[in-house]
Amino acid sequence: MxxxxxxxxxxxxxxxxxxxxxxxxxxxxxxxxxxxxxxxxxxxxxxxxxxxxxxxxxxxxxxxxxxxxxxxxxxxxxxxxxxxxxxxxxxTRYSAGVVVDHPRAFQLPGVLAPLTLLSAEDGRGDRYGIVWDRRTGRLTATLRVVPASTWLADRGDADGWVASWGQWLAGLGHIPAVSWVTVTVETAPEPGSTLADSVSSSLAPQAPGAARHIMEELVRTAPGAAADVDTRVSITFDPKASPAAPRDLTAAVAEFSRCLDGLTSALSGCGISVLGRASAAEIAGIVRMAYDPHARGEVNRLLANPGNDEPLAWSDAGPVHAVEHTDHYEHDGGVSVSWAWHEPPRQNVHSDVLSRLVAPGPFPKRVTLQYRALPASAASRVLQQEVNAASFRAQFRRRTGRDETARDSWDTARARQAAAEEAMGAGVCLVSMYATVTVTQEDELKRALAHVESAAASARIRLRRLWGSQAAGFATTLPCGICPPELSHRAVL
Incomplete structure (x- = not known):
C-alpha cells in the first residue's frame, strides 16, 4: 500500500x-x-x-x-x-591615499561614508561591534549564526523552523525601534590558509616524509573543494523610535543591547544556533574581505589570533581604490556585480527553495534578504488599503469593459489572503532580496553572472541587475545596516 x-x-x-x-x-x-x-x-x-x-x-x-x-x-x-x-x-570614483593625514582620510566610499564602528559591552564581559550611522543615528549589530540544514532534518522540524521564523518576524511589528533585519549568507572558496595553519601547527617535526608529503598535498588541493560559509543576522535599531527615548549615544547603545537579548533568545527556535554578536574587528574584517577577496586568508588569520584584542579597525575596512560603473563595481582586488529582487515566485514553494542560490560556488557571493516589518498598529490599515485598491481596479475594469486577467485575479486573491491572515495574528513585512558576486579576474565575470542567474532561476526568482546603483547594492549585502528603500527617500543634497 x-x-x-x-x-x-x-x-x-x-x-x-x-x-x-x-x-x-x-x-x-x-x-x-x-x-x-x-x-x-x-x-x-x-x-x-x-x-x-x-x-x-x-x-x-x-x-x-x-x-x-x-x-x-x-x-x-x-x-x-x-x-x-x-x-x-x-x-562614482573613490581613491584613498596610503599615507593621508586629514579628518576624512579613512572614510568609506559612497553610502558607507556616514558610518563609523563602535565597540560596546554586552553586559556579560564580552564586547561586540555596532555600526553607527552618524547621519540618521541608527545602530546596527550583527549576530553570527549557524543554520541547520533542512536536507538532514525531518520535514516536520523544517516546517516548525519556518513557522518560528514567521513568528519572530511578526514580533518585530511590536518593536517599533527595530527598523529592519538583514539576513546574509556569504560563501566563498576556502583560501587554504585556515587548513594550512592548522596542519602546520599540528604536524610533528619527526613525522615520516611520506606522511608529511600526503598532508602537504592535502593542503594544496583542499581549497579547490572546500568552502567558507558565513551566515549572519544584522539588526538595525532606531533610537528615535524607541519608547525609552534614550537621550544620548550611550543610553541608545544600552537600550539596543537589551533589545538584542530578547531577539537573540527568540531565534533559538528558528533552526539556527546563535554563536554570539560579531565583534568590531569581525565586522571590519567582513567589509575588508568584501572589498579585497585576496585578503580573506590574512583577515581570517588575524581574527583567529587570540593575542590581539583589536586586530582590525574601521580604518582597515575600506578600499584604497573603487570605481562604480553602470553595470559593475571595481574595487581592491576584484570586480563585483549586484542584483535586486525583481519578482518573487508566483507559485508556492518549499522551505528549501533558496538552497541552490545560497549554496557555495566557485566565486565569492553574498545573498541578502531584508525584512522591514510594518508596525502592528499600521499593518491592518495598510492591508485593507491594498484590498480596497484591488477592488477599485476590478470595478474600473468592469466599467471600461475590460476582461479580468489571470494575474489580476491572482493579485486580488493574494491581497485578501494577506488581510485575512493578518486578522488572525500574522505579521506583515516588506521583503527585498539582494545578491552580489565577486571575481578576481575580469575574464571570469561572465561565468560568474551565469552561475548566479541560473541559481536564481532554479529558485523561481527573477533578479534584476542594479543598473547605476552597483555601489549601493554592494554595500547592502554588508553588515552595515544599509537599506536602499530608505536611501531613496533621503533628500538629495
Missing amino acids: AVAHEIRTYGGWRRRRGIGLLGMDTVATFAALGGAMGLLLLGAFAPAALLYTAPPVLAVAALSLIKVGGVAVGRIALARWRWWWGHTLGQ
Whole structure:
C-alpha cells in the first residue's frame, strides 16, 4: 500500500500596489487624471491654448505610461541623467591615499561614508561591534549564526523552523525601534590558509616524509573543494523610535543591547544556533574581505589570533581604490556585480527553495534578504488599503469593459489572503532580496553572472541587475545596516 507524504508549501507574497491605473502608482494616477481634466477644461474654455499645452502634457504622459522592463521610460531617463551628472562630478570614483593625514582620510566610499564602528559591552564581559550611522543615528549589530540544514532534518522540524521564523518576524511589528533585519549568507572558496595553519601547527617535526608529503598535498588541493560559509543576522535599531527615548549615544547603545537579548533568545527556535554578536574587528574584517577577496586568508588569520584584542579597525575596512560603473563595481582586488529582487515566485514553494542560490560556488557571493516589518498598529490599515485598491481596479475594469486577467485575479486573491491572515495574528513585512558576486579576474565575470542567474532561476526568482546603483547594492549585502528603500527617500543634497 502506497503512503502519501504531505509536503508543505509557502507563499503569500505580492507586490505592493496602490489605487493605480495602467500600471501607475497612486500619485501618478491622480496626476494623470488631473492633467486629463485640465486639458478638458482648457479645451472647453480656450481651445486655441491646447496647441501649446497638449504637446508637453502628452509627452509627460508618454514618459509615464511607456514602460521598459516594468519601469517607466521617464524614470529610466531620470536615473541615467543623475548617473551622468554624478559621473561628471566624479562621484562614482573613490581613491584613498596610503599615507593621508586629514579628518576624512579613512572614510568609506559612497553610502558607507556616514558610518563609523563602535565597540560596546554586552553586559556579560564580552564586547561586540555596532555600526553607527552618524547621519540618521541608527545602530546596527550583527549576530553570527549557524543554520541547520533542512536536507538532514525531518520535514516536520523544517516546517516548525519556518513557522518560528514567521513568528519572530511578526514580533518585530511590536518593536517599533527595530527598523529592519538583514539576513546574509556569504560563501566563498576556502583560501587554504585556515587548513594550512592548522596542519602546520599540528604536524610533528619527526613525522615520516611520506606522511608529511600526503598532508602537504592535502593542503594544496583542499581549497579547490572546500568552502567558507558565513551566515549572519544584522539588526538595525532606531533610537528615535524607541519608547525609552534614550537621550544620548550611550543610553541608545544600552537600550539596543537589551533589545538584542530578547531577539537573540527568540531565534533559538528558528533552526539556527546563535554563536554570539560579531565583534568590531569581525565586522571590519567582513567589509575588508568584501572589498579585497585576496585578503580573506590574512583577515581570517588575524581574527583567529587570540593575542590581539583589536586586530582590525574601521580604518582597515575600506578600499584604497573603487570605481562604480553602470553595470559593475571595481574595487581592491576584484570586480563585483549586484542584483535586486525583481519578482518573487508566483507559485508556492518549499522551505528549501533558496538552497541552490545560497549554496557555495566557485566565486565569492553574498545573498541578502531584508525584512522591514510594518508596525502592528499600521499593518491592518495598510492591508485593507491594498484590498480596497484591488477592488477599485476590478470595478474600473468592469466599467471600461475590460476582461479580468489571470494575474489580476491572482493579485486580488493574494491581497485578501494577506488581510485575512493578518486578522488572525500574522505579521506583515516588506521583503527585498539582494545578491552580489565577486571575481578576481575580469575574464571570469561572465561565468560568474551565469552561475548566479541560473541559481536564481532554479529558485523561481527573477533578479534584476542594479543598473547605476552597483555601489549601493554592494554595500547592502554588508553588515552595515544599509537599506536602499530608505536611501531613496533621503533628500538629495
